[in-house]
Amino acid sequence: MKYSDYFHMDDTGARHKSINHFVQVICNHLFSSFFITRRKNRDTLRDILGISENEKLDKIMMSDDAKQFMYLTLYHALCWIHEIRHYRKMNPYLDWHEEKLKTFLQTIYDFYEQLKKYKTHPTTTQKKILEEQFDKIFKTKTGYNTLDNRIALTRKKKDKLLLVLKYPQIPLHNNPAEIALREMVIKKGISYGTKSEKGKLAWENMMTILDTCRKHDISFMEYVKDIFSGSYSMPRLSTLILEKASPSSISY
Numbered sequence: 001m002k003y004s005d006y007f008h009m010d011d012t013g014a015r016h017k018s019i020n021h022f023v024q025v026i027c028n029h030l031f032s033s034f035f036i037t038r039r040k041n042r043d044t045l046r047d048i049l050g051i052s053e054n055e056k057l058d059k060i061m062m063s064d065d066a067k068q069f070m071y072l073t074l075y076h077a078l079c080w081i082h083e084i085r086h087y088r089k090m091n092p093y094l095d096w097h098e099e100k101l102k103t104f105l106q107t108i109y110d111f112y113e114q115l116k117k118y119k120t121h122p123t124t125t126q127k128k129i130l131e132e133q134f135d136k137i138f139k140t141k142t143g144y145n146t147l148d149n150r151i152a153l154t155r156k157k158k159d160k161l162l163l164v165l166k167y168p169q170i171p172l173h174n175n176p177a178e179i180a181l182r183e184m185v186i187k188k189g190i191s192y193g194t195k196s197e198k199g200k201l202a203w204e205n206m207m208t209i210l211d212t213c214r215k216h217d218i219s220f221m222e223y224v225k226d227i228f229s230g231s232y233s234m235p236r237l238s239t240l241i242l243e244k245a246s247p248s249s250i251s252y
Contacts (some may be wrong), residue, residue, distance in 0.1 A: 004028050004059035004245060006077070006170045009069060010177035011040050012185055015193025016200055023184045024048055025177050030241045032180050032211035036194070041124050060167060062174050065157065075167075078160040079174035080112055088148055100142045101228045104151070107137055117171055121194060122168040130165060132160060180211055209237070216240045 008027050014021040014036050022040040026048065045068055049057050060075040064082040064155045087105055088162050092098040111133060138155035142148055154161070158221045166168055191238050194200040210249060216237065227236045 004030060005060070005167070006062060006176035007064045008171075008174050008180075009045070009107065009157070010063065010174060010181060012181045016186060017089055017195060018193070021193075023181060024216065025180045025184075027176055027180050027211070028144055029176070029215060030212075030244055031215065031237070032208060033186065034207040036200050036204055040068055042070070042072065045069070052087075060163070060170055062171060063177075064162075064174060075163060076160050077163040078157055079151060079168075079172075080115070080161065081173040083154060083157070083161065084112070086154075087147075090150065092144070092146070092148060097144045100144045101147055104142060106145060107140075111137060119164065119168045119172070122165075127165045129207070131162065135163060182209065183211070207237075208221055210238050214243075216244075 009024070009026050011024045012024045012078050016036055016038075019038075022037050024037055024040065024045070025033040026035075027082060037048070043053075046055075047055065051057050051072070055120065059073050059075045060077055061069065061073040062077045062079060063069040064079050069076065082107070087101065087108065090101055092101055113132075114133070118130060135155075135158075138151050138158070140148075140151055142151075142247060152184045152237070154181050164172060184203075187207075194203055209223065210220045214225050218234070218237075218240075223234055223237075226232060
């Protein structure tokens, strides 16, 4: 993470010694790191990130808007896909409410597509246009109170949802973290959970190596075999990460 401009963070449920725990993942396009923890509060995340209570990591974190992710980094970007889910989960009863929601969702999707284009060719002019467009969209009053309240909540997240306008190299969504956790969810369904500290550590290490190997197109089995055989003929993942990490282009 030292050589990355940004990272994703997310969690899911886990079982350890028959007690509810959580799997935390930190990742980006270069690596994934997994941690099984008893809690998922801010103190737990600070321990994982190696920062003190009054310290903030000088990186951009991409996450959903869960409270435990707040105040951990100097720069916090929110996931657009997660934000859109709030609207998709709405279940209007009246037909005209449903039509209002459908129309507004299409407006959000259109704006999201414009953000994707901006990331490819960012300009100062387009940045200003998108900022103004965000204000216009999320000041809308539809007359459907539930929808209007949801719109107002999104408007309050403007700085975090539009951090991409300042740093176009960051993603618009937190999908990599959610995808990384799916394998742990499947594993939990098969073996239920870990029973010992060594077992917990083995899961953390195995998933970290497995997902990082995948991101560098390396066979996990061959990589592990190379280590345990003592051959060490393959490049270490840390070396590959360093080689592929581009110099930071972010001015903090």
